Amino acid sequence: MKQQPSGSQWPSTGERAEAPKIAIGPTVTAERSGLSRRALLLMTGVTFAGAALVDMLAAPTTAHADAGDDTRPSVRISSVLFATSFNLDGTLRTELDFPNVLDVDAGFAGPVALTWDPRAFDVAESIIIVFADGRPRAEVTGDQSGPGALTLSLPSGATRILLQARPLLRYPADLVDDLAATQVTVNSEVTQLPLRTQAAAAWGAELYVSWFAYEDRYLPALVEVRSVGPHPTPSGLTVELRVPRPTLGELEPDPSADSSRLDRAGAKPGISIVVDPMPAGASWQTTFELPEDAAEQEPSKPGLTVVPTAALVFTEVVAGDARDTALYSSAPVTASGSSLSDFASEQKA
Structure with missing residues (x-):
């Protein structure tokens, strides 16, 4: 007797990735966190995660600009999500980032603009703002001028921005050509987040x-x-x-x-x-x-x-x-x- 085959998914696990350095002007460093594709060795699915929730909701202990040519208050990327995909013929593997936590220097008043590849990340218009003076966290709405573009004007006293995003490059939609890197614009300076590529022979x-x-x-x-x-x-x-x-x-x-x-x-x-x-x-x-x-x-x-x-x-x-x-x-x-x-x-x- 034969039946239609059925399968079940193994639980997802992973390991913390090494944090690269990402700079916006002279003032920014960022931590990248996520789950390694090496988890596939244990037949696990790959998921993507940012900083721990308790850390994200807490106000940063310091918010200042480092010494440099430009000491204006700015925004620092402190954590990012990452997504991994292959190109259509499976000969190239690409990993790209999206910032999900940004720390704001005291006195910063300018807008924060982001652009990303909408095939890679889904980003909610609703954004959580954390204040350092103990005020309740606020939820604001960013201005999405089109797919993969968002501009945010911050309320006074904001010290942390929590962006709600999720990767979209999940099987079977994990074969994509010509992905565009995420960009963050602060104080009229554009920073492109890393887009890492290497040769591959994708199979599944x-x-x-x-x-x-x-x-x-x-x-x-x-x-x-x-x-x-x-x-x-x-x-x-x-x-x-x-x-x-x-x-x-x-x-x-x-x-x-x-x-x-x-x-x-x-x-x-x-x-x-x-x-x-x-x-x-x-x-x-x-x-x-x-x-x-x-x-x-x-x-x-x-x-x-x-x-x-x-x-x-x-x-x-x-x-x-x-x-x-x-x-x-x-x-x-x-x-x-x-x-x-x-x-x-x-x-x-």
């Missing part, structure tokens, strides 16, 4: 598993890997199927998958199957023989004590070029963590 894969409810557990009936390109999947891509020991003893993999191996002696018993490189648009499948009485049993809802999982694993060498499909793993649970209702019901991702 989606893992789908059809889980079959049998007695008190779930069995994998079908495993499918789809290559989403634009480059072929790399060598060494492996499906790691981890299941409880009783289940493992019942599984008989497709005889045509001659690269599969059974690991019944390890601490985490399972099956590892090496998937040969596939061009964009191609797919690979393997099926497992279900118990003879599986088709005759009544629909059930197993009480899972150990959740079986399937995951695509690959080396750190190729992880940097992996697209974040968020479908590098699967388990027979819903998004809330509860088990699927039964094998006859529609599978949930």
